Every structure is written in structure tokens, then in C-alpha cells.
Amino acid sequence: MAESRVEIQRGPKTEDIPIRTGLGLLAIQKKSELIEYDCKEADCGICLVRVLKGADNLSPVTTREADFLKAMRCDADERLACQARVFGDVSLKVEGDPDDDWDVP
Numbered sequence: 725m726a727e728s729r730v731e732i733q734r735g736p737k738t739e740d741i742p743i744r745t746g747l748g749l750l751a752i753q754k755k756s757e758l759i760e761y762d763c764k765e766a767d768c769g770i771c772l773v774r775v776l777k778g779a780d781n782l783s784p785v786t787t788r789e790a791d792f793l794k795a796m797r798c799d800a801d802e803r804l805a806c807q808a809r810v811f812g813d814v815s816l817k818v819e820g821d822p823d824d825d826w827d828v829p
């Protein structure tokens with residue numbers, strides 16, 4: 725079974741996570757919590773990641789994802805983790821520090 729690697733940087737943390745090739749990026753949730761998500765339907769944007777390397781190793785942007793990225797004026801190297809499937813090694817960056825308190829007062 726083919727395996728790919730997903731390197732994720734978020735704040736001071738970097739993780740290198742193996743993933744079965746062909747699975748969606750959020751499959752790494754079993755081993756890492758550096759990518760957060762909510763809707764899984766290209767509606768909320770919480771799962772937004774910047775692709776540092778290996779953009780060609782992700783599935784093409786779907787119409788639904790493209791609509792969201794355009795509406796939010798995202799950069800060309802940004803993707804929604806809930807929409808992208810992994811077909812080779814990728815390196816990603818997630819904004820924010822994983823140790824930040826996400827609670828709103």
C-alpha cells in the first residue's frame with residue numbers, strides 16, 4: 725500500500741505524518757491535531773492550509789473549493805484540507821500557534 729508523507733508546520737511545531745496515498749488530508753487527524761476543521765464541506769475555512777511544497781501531489785481544486793477560495797480571496801498556494809486528497813509528499817503550513825487559547829471571552 726503506497727504511503728505519502730505530510731509535513732505540517734504550525735507555530736513552533738512541525739510534524740511529519742505518514743498517510744495512505746489517496747486519502748483526504750484530514751485523515752492525518754488520527755495522528756495530529758495541527759489542522760483543525762469543522763464543516764468538511766468547503767464552507768467554514770477553518771481547515772485552510774498553505775502548501776509550501778508538493779502542490780502537484782494534491783488532488784485538483786474542486787469547483788466547490790475554488791468558489792470558497794475565490795470568495796475569501798485566498799492566495800494561490802492555499803487549499804482547504806477537507807477537500808484535498810494526498811497523492812505524494814506535501815509540506816504545509818497552518819497559521820496560528822497550536823497552543824493558543826481558542827476560547828472567545
Ligand code: FES
Binds near residue numbers: 760768804806
Ligand atoms: S472544514 Fe470547513 S472548509 Fe474545510
